Amino acid sequence: MKPNYLVIGAAKCATTTIRVLLGRHPDIFMVRPEPQFFNDDWVFKRGHKWYESLFDEAGDRPWRGEGSNSYTMHERFPQAFERLTSFLPKLKLFYVVREPFSRIESFWLELRSHHPDYAHPDFNKAVFANRADLTDASNYLRQLEPYRKFYGDDSIHVVFYEDFRRDPALVLKRCFEFLGVDANADVSAGKTRLNESDGKTIAAPILSQLRSIRVYRRAVDRVPFFLRDTVARTFFYQKVTERPQWRPETRAWVSHLLRDDLRSFLTQYGKPADFWNLEPALPETRRRVAAPVEAAAT
Numbered sequence: 001m002k003p004n005y006l007v008i009g010a011a012k013c014a015t016t017t018i019r020v021l022l023g024r025h026p027d028i029f030m031v032r033p034e035p036q037f038f039n040d041d042w043v044f045k046r047g048h049k050w051y052e053s054l055f056d057e058a059g060d061r062p063w064r065g066e067g068s069n070s071y072t073m074h075e076r077f078p079q080a081f082e083r084l085t086s087f088l089p090k091l092k093l094f095y096v097v098r099e100p101f102s103r104i105e106s107f108w109l110e111l112r113s114h115h116p117d118y119a120h121p122d123f124n125k126a127v128f129a130n131r132a133d134l135t136d137a138s139n140y141l142r143q144l145e146p147y148r149k150f151y152g153d154d155s156i157h158v159v160f161y162e163d164f165r166r167d168p169a170l171v172l173k174r175c176f177e178f179l180g181v182d183a184n185a186d187v188s189a190g191k192t193r194l195n196e197s198d199g200k201t202i203a204a205p206i207l208s209q210l211r212s213i214r215v216y217r218r219a220v221d222r223v224p225f226f227l228r229d230t231v232a233r234t235f236f237y238q239k240v241t242e243r244p245q246w247r248p249e250t251r252a253w254v255s256h257l258l259r260d261d262l263r264s265f266l267t268q269y270g271k272p273a274d275f276w277n278l279e280p281a282l283p284e285t286r287r288r289v290a291a292p293v294e295a296a297a298t
Contacts, residue, residue: 001055003031005092005179006084007067008147010137012106013098013161019067021172022094024187028179029058031066038084039070039077048087063179067094072143075132085150092179093147097265098161099276100138100258101251105244107134123244127254135254141265158269252280 007019023030031054037043058064071080072095097103108126111119111133119133120126127134137143148156157178164171168189176183259278266275 001052001058001064002088003055003064003066004090005063005065005094006071006088007065007094007096009069009072009095009143010097010103010140011069011073012103012110013096013159014164015067015069015096018094018096018159018164018172018175021168021187021189022065022175025176025181025185027061027181027185028063029055029061029065031055034068034070035066036068036070037066038087039068039073039080041079044083063181072147073133073137074143074146075136081146091151091155093151093156094159094175094178095140095144095147095156096159096161096164097140100140100262100278101246101254102243103138103161104134104254107137108244124247124250127250135257138254138258139261141261141268144265160269160271162275248280255280 007015007022009015019030019032022028023032035043035051035054037046037051054066055064070077071084074081104127105123108119108123108130111126111130112121118130120129144156144158157175159171159175172187172189173183176185255278262276262278263273266273
């Protein structure tokens with residue numbers, strides 16, 4: 001059994017909460033957690049029959065779906081779009097978006113919490129070093145454009161995080177209307193918040209420094225994962241107490257990369273061009289946005 005709708009991103013825009021709420025509707029089935037089937041080579045090797053088996057429990061519910069944020073991270077996972085569209089030529093899609101600077105902050109915290117070896121421990125350096133995940137994935141129009149061309153705009157429903165935070169019940173009602181199911185179903189939309197950054201613990205920079213030492217890494221990797229993870233989270237993780245702080249030149253560079261794309265995106269989906277503040281922190285930093293990535297990341 002194949003899905004007939006997907007939540008395709010973006011990460012850290014309340015997609016986890018929205019997926020859960022969609023799945024509470026009596027006519028909608030949602031796979032949990034994220035399969036990441038089309039983007040993850042290791043998962044994709046399990047085959048299409050395995051993927052279809054994820055929807056066996058849908059029963060007679062007319063809508064069957066899953067959500068994987070990596071499907072709209074084209075620079076990081078260029079193979080995902082072709083794999084997805086070739087197997088699922090007819091779909092309805094939800095794409096959830098958020099003011100890009102706060103999204104980048106939250107996604108970095110998420111990566112440092114779950115994948116500390118992958119994300120650079122310094123936030124401003126991570127914006128450059130992990131550009132495909134943090135910055136490029138925030139070019140929402142560019143990420144969505146291939147899906148628009150393939151499925152058509154009538155098959156895509158864009159949800160703004162800011163709207164969801166303000167009135168979750170109304171946003172869910174519009175999502176249900178998009179699928180053509182009972183829009184007044186009670187899914188406790190106003191009472192559910194999942195996977196938020198507040199209260200998370202993230203790896204301290206010293207853990208990445210230790211993991212960069214080959215002898216240490218080889219020794220630790222011989223220890224069972226559950227044991228080394230417990231030790232690491234006990235001694236090398238710290239609770240998030242404040243949001244990451246942008247250096248003016250870093251924010252200016254990101255603004256330079258995203259501003260035109262996102263203003264077009266906002267206009268396309270019925271928001272004023274200034275719905276998000278896309279400007280650099282300080283006007284005098286604009287002349288520095290063209291600095292080489294290597295120099296900014298050192």
